[in-house]
Amino acid sequence: MGSEHGEIDVGIKVDEERCNRCGTAEEPMCVRDCPGDLMFIKDNDKAAITDNADCWDCAACVKVCPTQAITMQLPTSLVVRGVTLRGRGLRHKTTWTLRLRDGEVREYETPSTGKAPFTPNL
Amino acid sequence: MTSEVVEHNCDLLIIGGGAAGCVAAVEARERAPELDVLLLEKAHIYRSGCLAAGISALNAYLHPGETPESFLRYVVRETHGIVRDDLTLTMAAELNEQVRKVGSWGLPIPRDELGRPLKRGRASIKIFGERIKPIVAKRAEASGARILNRVNVTGLAVCEGRVVGAYGFGVRDGRFHVVRARRTLVCTGGASGLYRPSNPGGAAHRMWYSPFNTGAGLAMGIRAGAEMTSFEFRFIPLRIKDAIAPTGEIAQWLGARQINARGERYLEKYYQHLGGQRMTTQDRLHATLMEHRAGRGPCYLDLRGVEPRRLEDTVRAYLSMAPSSAMIMSDEAYYARAGGEMAPIEITGGEPHVVGGHGLSGYWVDAQRRTTLPGLWAAGDVVGGVPKKYASGAWAEAVIAVRDMIDAHHADISVGELELAEQCRAERARVFAPRAHRNGVPAIEMEERLQKVMDEYAGGISQQYGYSEGGLKLAKLHLSRLEHEQGALMADDVHSLLLCHDVIDRITVAQQLVAHMDHRKETRWRCYQERLDHPLRDDARWHVFVNSVRHPDGRIEMRERQVERAQVQVVLPPLSDGAVVRRRRNDASETNGQ
Ligand SMILES: Cc1cc2nc3c(=O)[nH]c(=O)nc-3n(C[C@H](O)[C@H](O)[C@H](O)COP(=O)(O)OP(=O)(O)OC[C@H]3O[C@@H](n4cnc5c(N)ncnc54)[C@H](O)[C@@H]3O)c2cc1C
Ligand code: SF4
Numbered sequence: 001m002g003s004e005h006g007e008i009d010v011g012i013k014v015d016e017e018r019c020n021r022c023g024t025a026e027e028p029m030c031v032r033d034c035p036g037d038l039m040f041i042k043d044n045d046k047a048a049i050t051d052n053a054d055c056w057d058c059a060a061c062v063k064v065c066p067t068q069a070i071t072m073q074l075p076t077s078l079v080v081r082g083v084t085l086r087g088r089g090l091r092h093k094t095t096w097t098l099r100l101r102d103g104e105v106r107e108y109e110t111p112s113t114g115k116a117p118f119t120p121n122l
Numbered sequence: 123m124t125s126e127v128v129e130h131n132c133d134l135l136i137i138g139g140g141a142a143g144c145v146a147a148v149e150a151r152e153r154a155p156e157l158d159v160l161l162l163e164k165a166h167i168y169r170s171g172c173l174a175a176g177i178s179a180l181n182a183y184l185h186p187g188e189t190p191e192s193f194l195r196y197v198v199r200e201t202h203g204i205v206r207d208d209l210t211l212t213m214a215a216e217l218n219e220q221v222r223k224v225g226s227w228g229l230p231i232p233r234d235e236l237g238r239p240l241k242r243g244r245a246s247i248k249i250f251g252e253r254i255k256p257i258v259a260k261r262a263e264a265s266g267a268r269i270l271n272r273v274n275v276t277g278l279a280v281c282e283g284r285v286v287g288a289y290g291f292g293v294r295d296g297r298f299h300v301v302r303a304r305r306t307l308v309c310t311g312g313a314s315g316l317y318r319p320s321n322p323g324g325a326a327h328r329m330w331y332s333p334f335n336t337g338a339g340l341a342m343g344i345r346a347g348a349e350m351t352s353f354e355f356r357f358i359p360l361r362i363k364d365a366i367a368p369t370g371e372i373a374q375w376l377g378a379r380q381i382n383a384r385g386e387r388y389l390e391k392y393y394q395h396l397g398g399q400r401m402t403t404q405d406r407l408h409a410t411l412m413e414h415r416a417g418r419g420p421c422y423l424d425l426r427g428v429e430p431r432r433l434e435d436t437v438r439a440y441l442s443m444a445p446s447s448a449m450i451m452s453d454e455a456y457y458a459r460a461g462g463e464m465a466p467i468e469i470t471g472g473e474p475h476v477v478g479g480h481g482l483s484g485y486w487v488d489a490q491r492r493t494t495l496p497g498l499w500a501a502g503d504v505v506g507g508v509p510k511k512y513a514s515g516a517w518a519e520a521v522i523a524v525r526d527m528i529d530a531h532h533a534d535i536s537v538g539e540l541e542l543a544e545q546c547r548a549e550r551a552r553v554f555a556p557r558a559h560r561n562g563v564p565a566i567e568m569e570e571r572l573q574k575v576m577d578e579y580a581g582g583i584s585q586q587y588g589y590s591e592g593g594l595k596l597a598k599l600h601l602s603r604l605e606h607e608q609g610a611l612m613a614d615d616v617h618s619l620l621l622c623h624d625v626i627d628r629i630t631v632a633q634q635l636v637a638h639m640d641h642r643k644e645t646r647w648r649c650y651q652e653r654l655d656h657p658l659r660d661d662a663r664w665h666v667f668v669n670s671v672r673h674p675d676g677r678i679e680m681r682e683r684q685v686e687r688a689q690v691q692v693v694l695p696p697l698s699d700g701a702v703v704r705r706r707r708n709d710a711s712e713t714n715g716q
């Protein structure tokens with residue numbers, strides 16, 4: 001189910017090879033967490049987005065996916081093709097993989113819960 | 123279509139489980155464990171609302187040396203005098219305690235050597251807030267409040283003029299929920315999507331304010347006859363072009379200056395009369411538009427000369443609040459660096475929103491956050507008259523409201539069964555009407571029409587935010603047609619039903635907004651409220667709040683309310699001619715200022 005606006009690769013995309021419907025979880029994580037209730041499970045038991053045009057790009061689904069199956073790609077109408085983001089929420093931090101337009105990959109980490117790292121001149 | 127009906131009773135109902143709603147649930151259960159607290163949320167509280175992506179700062183905080191009074195002075199300057207002193211002082215007095223509390227729940231707050239939160243701006247502290255929403259939501263879950271996710275609330279239950287609960291429907295199962303509550307708190311956030319957004323088509327929802335906050339809580343109050351205030355003070359973010367992020371992160375944190383296409387620091391060079399680098403938020407936007415008209419646009423934030431390490435920190439901060447901005451910035455930065463230095467980042471104005479956490483628009487409430495409808499309280503972005511409260515201010519308002527709700531008289535909710543049964547039937551018919559249509563109008567079409575009308579006639583982006591009487595008249599006409607055509611909305615599943623109600627609520631809010639814009643015949647807040655046919659500020663006539671009440675027949679009655687000043691010395695921002703107005707504030711109010 002793509003977007004009505006005909007963009008196939010952009011927005012939120014689920015890699016069906018990786019998605020396992022969150023294993024035994026009662027409710028798949030991405031389906032639970034989307035603030036716009038946009039994620040659903042298709043007949044083949046894989047997650048998908050109802051309409052990418054409704055997406056806020058908040059990345060809540062991206063971070064919560066336990067298999068890192070979800071990629072966020074900015075719409076081509078905003079930037080050049082090929083800039084993508086993946087993330088993984090761990091216990092006290094979130095790790096991010098940002099792929100730039102020519103394929104260079106950059107990794108980031110952001111603290112998420114607990115004591116803040118000591119960063120006086122951040 | 124017939125839908126199953128689910129009934130609930132509770133002591134305290136919270137509508138909307140965002141920043142304010144989650145903290146309200148915790149406060150209620152901690153202070154009064156005997157109370158049965160029910161929270162209704164249209165999505166899931168873990169990531170719902172404005173905080174979905176996270177935030178990287180708390181923008182309402184009292185640094186050492188600041189007081190509620192000094193905070194008030196700062197806000198009064200920003201709003202050119204129209205502000206509720208009582209609301210601002212009560213909110214400000216509560217801020218630091220709320221920040222401390224959420225910090226103790228696990229929100230990482232970086233501190234300096236003395237253990238004080240790191241200062242980011244005048245009233246702003248740095249946080250690592252990627253997970254701020256799940257942190258407060260899990261606390262709400264653990265509080266013992268009953269949390270009902272995925273119920274979209276559509277209307278208030280009103281009996282003999284008193285709010286006694288609410289109605290809604292399940293966004294997955296289409297069940298109809300009827301709630302009877304002794305006291306109700308509305309905290310559903312502001313309204314986005316009223317105007318044609320910055321980005322087209324497939325990127326339409328990449329807007330600044332959450333596209334899922336559709337003004338439902340405002341619309342249900344309007345329909346029930348609650349008094350609203352200052353809708354005409356819209357909020358328009360100055361933001362990084364194409365991304366959802368406002369510019370504050372770079373401007374405040376990296377100290378990046380605004381430059382025009384010639385590389386000039388235009389705020390200082392051309393707009394000293396508006397305060398230069400210290401001008402109000404709306405004037406920064408105004409100045410940016412003026413540069414464009416003067417042929418010196420587009421404008422940028424100057425990142426040349428910023429150390430790469432600090433830039434990487436900024437990318438990280440954006441990942442924690444507006445991931446798409448991190449993508450744009452990192453991509454641009456990387457490719458610019460090939461040529462030697464970081465490229466400036468283009469900035470532009472976004473679409474206007476009705477949001478009381480940044481601007482002035484929302485419910486008219488008293489110092490305890492009681493709305494004008496007995497039995498109904500409000501907190502956060504739905505509350506008007508007290509801008510610049512942001513997330514920490516929403517928490518503050520939530521606890522202020524809840525404390526009063528606990529103390530308030532226990533309403534008898536068994537009365538008026540007949541009136542309620544009739545109301546319940548009518549609301550149910552209204553809610554499910556779009557499900558009955560086969561060849562109607564899909565929600566998206568009506569949304570685009572609404573946004574076109576507002577954009578073109580009521581000061582949207584294409585009009586560079588200005589508007590005048592003739593256009594507003596047309597806006598009113600088109601909105602009343604849209605309201606009439608609402609009856610033709612069509613939903614082939616429950617998710618589309620949700621989208622139908624989103625647009626219905628937006629139309630209701632837009633009608634109220636246009637009535638406000640029409641009433642205030644001066645220009646007080648450039649861009650936010652800019653009448654091309656009344657271009658000057660007129661303190662003698664318009665130093666008042668503009669309020670409104672919608673009557674059952676659809677007529678919108680406008681009211682004016684005096685600005686009551688607490689005993690605080692304020693300096694108003696300069697008028698356009700550069701004159702500084704000094705005013706001694708009188709009328710002591712009873713608000714606390716510890
Ligand atoms: C992009 C962006 C960045 C921001 N950055 C910062 C920042 O850095 N620092 C800061 O302090 N503040 C920031 N803010 C402001 C802050 O997020 C808000 O002021 C705050 O979240 C307001 O709290 P609230 O509870 O009123 O609204 P929200 O937190 O948005 O909560 C509203 C809730 O109501 C629910 N809801 C809506 N309609 C219905 C309905 N009909 N039925 C049931 N539930 C409903 C929503 O799903 C949501 O959960 C930012 C806001 C935005 C949009
Ligand atoms: S990015 Fe946010 S809005 Fe978009 S599908 Fe994921 S969770 Fe939903």
Ligand code: SF4
Nearest residue numbers: 019021022028030065
């Ligand atoms: S969270 Fe990931 S694994 Fe789970 S259903 Fe969604 S895409 Fe599949």
